[in-house]
Amino acid sequence: MGLVRVELFARIRRDARIEGLSIRELARRHGVHRRTVRQALESAKPPGRKPRQQAAPKLDAVRDLIDGMLQQDIDAPRKQRQTATRIWHRLLDEHAAQVGYPTVRDYVRVRRPEILGIVPIAKAMVPQLHLPGAEAEVDFGEVWVILAGVKTKCFMFAYRLSHSGRAVHRVYPTQALEAFLEGHIDAFEETGGVPTGQIKYDNLSPAVSTVLSGRARVETARWALFRSHYGFDAFYCEPGVDGAHEKGGIEGEVGRFRRTWLSPMPVVDSLAELNARIRDWDLRDENRRIGQKITTVAHDYLIDRDALRSLPRARFDPGLELYPMVDRSGLLTVRQAKYSVPVRFIGRRLRVSLRASELVVFDGRAQVARHERVTVRYGQSVELDHYLEVLKFKPGALAGSSVLASARTACAFTTEHEAFWAESRKVNGDASGTRELIDVLLLHRTLPDRAVLAGIRAALTVGSVLADVVAIEARRAAAIALEDSDTSFAVVEELPKVVSLTQRRLADPAAVIAGLPNDTRPLPSVAGYDELLTKRSAKQAAVPTSEEVSGA
Incomplete structure (x- = not known):
């Protein structure tokens, strides 16, 4: 109407x-x-339109036959009722019917409850009351991101408190166990606690290794350890579409957040940058109202937060612990990707913590390397700093190395380094010039990067290609910036720098070059040393010889 x-x-x-x-x-x-x-x-009220009746000649020919077979099941035991497949076979064998199985199956699905008087209670919805701080829901969703200029498929972890609807989202390159655990930890720390009751899940492979009958599940060992550490229970929904309504809040949340904030596809240089934006978006979402509620998410979240269980003192390490061997190239292999470590560890097994977005390498308790996680099969992540010691002995290997190419791509090997290397090779030759460059690169381990770059520019300004000059100027720039936090490295570079002795020798002695005043000191003299020699000779003459003593 x-x-x-x-x-x-x-x-x-x-x-x-x-x-x-x-x-x-x-x-x-x-x-x-x-x-x-x-x-x-x-009548002033128009009559309702009749529903459209779609012609089904093949079904019409067997409709009464199917109804008769279903009526036979009224008194039959539940386990011996005829299935749609059995009814279809009977139609073919007993009546030579020309009808397909999907037609019979769809008709039996609708007609059986009507004939047997089955009320679809299981499909009825009962409104639920979610107590503050008691429940939460978790799910993963696919998202596409323009990551460093490349369209990349990623996975969004979503966590939602059932009472307030406060949600936490994170995007990871994978939905493996590491991302699953790291997402939980971020969510617990973001919301300020752990639900006192249960968290609802699909049968996600990071958590469930085997789906048993009913609600029973075989959990993965690390997931069981994680739940025990934070002290919460897991509720696993029915597999497939039948269980979607059991955690409808998070199902709708994934789609809502993706449509609201991730459309069009975000353009970022790294997932860390994207997750920083997502934190701000989560906070902005607190001002919205869900459904017919008259209060905002932020208002209800204050009640939720007070009811949550406190976080444990120790933070769970979400990384997967592995012990790969370092090969002759200073690389270790994890999940078909290679990562560099300092060359002094070649031939040793190191402890690796594989996390959702990064990989951390330890020697005992000391951290020796940290890389962004490589998700491309057979990809690699290498750092030039890990190979500096061996390049001191093999300087010719630097020019064509993959570590140099990687450093240039990551902008760790800057135009200042390139200029210093070119000038150093021009003055000192390829081998010696490269060694001077490596000494400069070693300064990055103890000094800020901007201080080292300021030292390189200062040295090149006066025509020096010595690593010692760069070190002096870099330490000077770092010290000035440290003494006065308001002083930037750009201001430091404007201060008087190292003076070129070559310019001093070539210039007029009376002139002031590069801010250097006239040298009024006296010329060096060795007269004092001559005086010492005279005193020593006199002292030796005063001492009697052994022959004089024996004659006496």
Whole structure:
């Protein structure tokens, strides 16, 4: 019953009442059939449209046969009722019916409850009351990101408190166990506690290794350890579409957040940058209202947060612990990707913590390397700093090395390094010039990067290609910036720098070069040393010799 038909009936009834027009005249004036005019005169409410009946000749031929077979199951034991497959086979064998299995299956699904009097109680929805701080829901969703210029498929971890609807989202390159655990830890720390009751899940492979009958599941060992550490219970929904309604809040949340904040596809240089944006978006979402609620998410979250269980003192390490061997190239292999470590560890096994977005390498308790996680099969992540010691002995290997190419791509090997290397090789030769560059690169281990770059620029300004000069200027720049936090490295570079002795020798002695005042010190003299020699000779002359002593 549309608004247009209601207005049409009203005009027909008004014309008939005021002008007394016949049915024929009313039909001609309003451009409708006389049957429609009669309906309008009988009732101001238009009749409902009849549902469209789609022709199903093959089903119509066997409809009564199927109903008869289903009626046979009224008194049959539940486990011996005929399935749709059995009914279909009987139609083929006993009646030579020309009907497909999908047609029979769909009809039996609808008709069986009507004939057997089965009430679909399992599909009925009962409104739920979510106590503050008691429950949460978790799910993963796919998202596409323009990551460093490349369209990349990623996975969004979503966590939602059931009472307030406060949600936490994180995007990871994988949905493996490491990302699953790291997402939980971030969510617990972001919301300020752990639910006192249960958290609802799909049968995610990071958590569940085997789905048993009912709600029983075989959990992975590390997931069971994680739950025990934080002290919460897991509720696993029914597999497939049948269990989607059991955690409908998070199902809708994934789609809502993706449509609201991740459309169009975000363009970022790294996932760390994207997750920083997502933290701000989560906070902005606190001002919204869910459904028919009169309070905001932020208001309800304050109640939720007070009811959560406190976090344990120790933070769980979400990384997967592995012990790969370092090969001759200073690389260790993890999940078909290679990562560099300092060359002094070649031939040793190191402890690796494989996390959702990074890989951390330890020697005992000391951290020796940290890389962004490589998700491309057979990819690698290498750092130039890990190979500096061996390049001191093999300087010719630097120019064509993959570590140098990687450093240039990551902008760790800057134009300042390139300029110093070129000038150093021009003055000292390829081998010695490269060794000077490596000494400069070693300064990055103890000094800020900007201080080292300031030292390189200062040295090149006066034509020096010595690593010692760079070190002096870099330490000077770092010390000045440290003493005065308001002083930037750009200001430090404007201060007086190292003076070129070459310029001093070539210039007029009376001139002041590069801010250097006249040298009024006396010329060096060795007269003092000559005086010492004279005193020593006199002392030796005063001492009697052994022959003089024996003669006496």
